[in-house]
Amino acid sequence: MKRFLFPSLLVILLVSCSLNEHPKDQIPEEQAYTTARQLYQNTVATLYNYIGGDADGQGLQGTCRGVYDLNTFGSDEAMLPTRGGDWYDGGLWQAMYKHSWAPGHDLCKNAWLYLYKVITLCNRSLETLQAHGNLVDAATLRGYQAEVRACRAMYYWYLMDLFGNVPLITSSDVSMSQVTQEKRSITFAFIVKELQTVLPDLADENSVKSGYYYGRVTRPVACFILAKLMLNAEVYGDDDWTDGQRPDGSRMKFSVDGQTMNAWQATVYYCDKLDASFALMPNYRDNFLVHNETSTENIFVIPMDKNFYRQQQQNLFRSYHYRHAAAYGFTGENGSCATRKALEVFGYATKAEDPRFGENYFAGPVVDLNGNAVADRGGKQLVYYPTAVEMNLSGSPYVETAGARMRKYEVDKNALKDGKLMDNDIVLFRLADALLMRAEAKVRMGQSGQSDFDRVRSRSTGAHREATLLNILDERLLELAWEGWRRQDLIRFGLFRSLYDGNDRVKEDDGHTTVYPIPADVRAMNVKLVQNKGY
Incomplete structure (x- = not known):
């Protein structure tokens, strides 16, 4: 929801990667x-x-075929299966699932x-x-x-x-x-x-609050990025990610406000600053409401206001079944959904199913905002079948209905442009992530991360788990589903692999798929750019 409108801005056009155009x-x-x-x-x-x-490839989140999709659909969290004549797109999305991008x-x-x-x-x-x-x-x-x-x-x-x-x-x-x-x-x-x-x-201001600094990069935003940089220092400090070796974060030294710290200590340091300025919301879903500007947990968001801003949230539109979207007065593309790996982590359909599954996904019978059953295109109850998902659903009886669909954000009943212009600010950074970062850094130092782990987990479930590294990795998916962190997390843990197990599976044990290739068109304009190994 808009609280502060930047004045009319100079229109800047940059239609190629030329560095000499002058707005x-x-x-x-x-x-x-x-x-x-x-x-x-x-x-x-x-x-x-x-x-x-509001166009493909633009924005850090909210649009399609850009940064968010590389981080989300290149991981084991989500997929865009081929649904008959839909979503093949020249093999684009299958390549994301198979890690066969070029x-x-x-x-x-x-x-x-x-x-x-x-x-x-x-x-x-x-x-x-x-x-x-x-x-x-x-x-x-x-x-x-x-x-x-x-x-x-x-x-x-x-x-x-x-x-x-x-x-x-x-x-x-x-x-x-x-x-x-x-x-x-x-x-x-x-x-x-x-x-x-x-x-x-x-400015030492909360950029989520109403006022002059709404939506701007302030000191807490920079601290969050620094925490991410330190937590991933072993990855970012590695100039050859295909040789099976990385720097040791405990031996990497950084100067931080006059002190010398290793990567894990620096992660804790920056997360401490965030913990002093923000607080978890009582309810998980509060962070994603139509009016989520009151969140004390969100650190950095993409401001959304259907009456003032042109940026869009296309990810929900892309996931809803056609009739599901129509029940809200929108249109949908019937595409993206959870992978079976995500279902496994959430404990879907087991006694141990995490309560956050229902906050992040639509599964089973679909109802409208008044609780009325929604019919599919054949007139029967529309049902999503999470476990029926596979990379190519062509010929499957579940071609339109396979897969748990994105929920995450409260439905804005008054959204415009097929539901893509809504008032829910898109969440980029939040405190729960910082607490899990601090827990992980402490465990990597041989300390206990249980307190931070429990603070995040206890908000949604009473089921106890030990704050081990692998449990923290799972907790990050449970807490941060659809927020664009899974690829980065898997790479940091050394577990970035495709779920695809066909005979034409990409050989990626060398780690070359942990970075994407430099685009061919870019290299054609500058032959001095060296392609990343493996491509």
């Missing part, structure tokens, strides 16, 4: 940067137009171009702030610069996480021929240093 050419510079307000609008505020999106895969290209587009905009914003900094006082300028640098670091984090060795570009005045790759460890160190450097100048 200020759209409006004369003397008009675009004449007041402090315009400086903020056209350098800082404009960047938040790209956190979400440099020409559309999702890789979309994510790469999107992330570099925003990085390029950040670089331009920093140059503009430097050129027109006289419009504001020194402290305000430092704050604006810190915010843009933190945004750029966040996008580099997603880029490095997905693609490994990537070009590190900090200026917009760079030709494509000048672009070269950095080792992953170098980009990792750059991101950490950038965030640590700007941390004191970022």
Whole structure:
């Protein structure tokens, strides 16, 4: 739900990965940067137009065929099975399930171009702030610069996480021929240093609350990213992810606020800061309500308001059966669903089924918002059959109904555009994740993570479990289903493998699929870019 509307923003078009396009050419510079307000609008505020999106490949979450899909459908959490004539799409989604993606895969290209587009905009914003900094006082300028640098670091984090060795570009005045790759460890160190450097100048505000900082990258957001970086330091500090060796997080040293810490200690340090500023909501579902702006747990969200913002939540639309969506007054694409592995972790249809299964998935008979039965296209009760799911459902009697469907967010009865324009803010970061990160880091140090583990788990279930590493991994799926973390978690635990067991299964024991290939079209424009191993 919207609480603060950024003023009208400069429209920026970047239709290719050229690094030399200048959005200020759209409006004369003397008009675009004449007041402090315009400086903020056209350098800082404009960047938040790209956190979400309304077209394929755009946004960190909410849209299709981009960053979120690489992190979700490339894992063992969710899938888009072929349903007869639907969802084959040239083998696109089967490749995600089988881990048989190649440099020409559309999702890789979309994510790469999107992330570099925003990085390029950040670089331009920093140059503009430097050129027109006289419009504001020194402290305000430092704050604006810190915010843009933190945004750029966040996008580099997603880029490095997905693609490994990537070009590190900090200026917009760079030709494509000048672009070269950095080792992953170098980009990792750059991101950490950038965030640590700007941390004191970022606003120490909750960006989920109503007001001036709503939806912005503030100090808690940066602390959350730093915690993620430290928890995954063994992965990000590894420049050859195919040799079976990684750095040891307990031996990796970081300077943190004047102290020397290893990766796990630094993870705990940044999570401590978040725990001091946020609190778990009493009920799991409170974080995903139509009016979830009251959440004390959410740390960073994509602001949603059907009357003011154009960014969309397409993931629910993509999952609902046609008749299920119609019962809400929407349309649906009858696509995405849980894998059998996800069902196993949730204990589906067993005495030990986790209560969060029903919060995250629709399964069994489908009803409308008034509890009335919804009919399928044959006039019978519509029923979802979670265990009937497989990669190719063509010819199956469950072709339309196999798979537990995404629920997660409360249905906004007044949503527009087939339900894609809703008022539920899309949750990117929240405290429950930070508590599980801290629990994991403590266990990796040989300490007990039980307290943090229990804090998260006890909200939803009274069933006790020991806070072992593997139980923490399972708990992360139970708590964070559909939130885009499963791929990263599996890689960190050394368990990233396809569920597909056919004869044409990809040989991935070397770990090459833990990063995606550099897109073929990008390499065609710059032959100096070296393809990741295994592709």
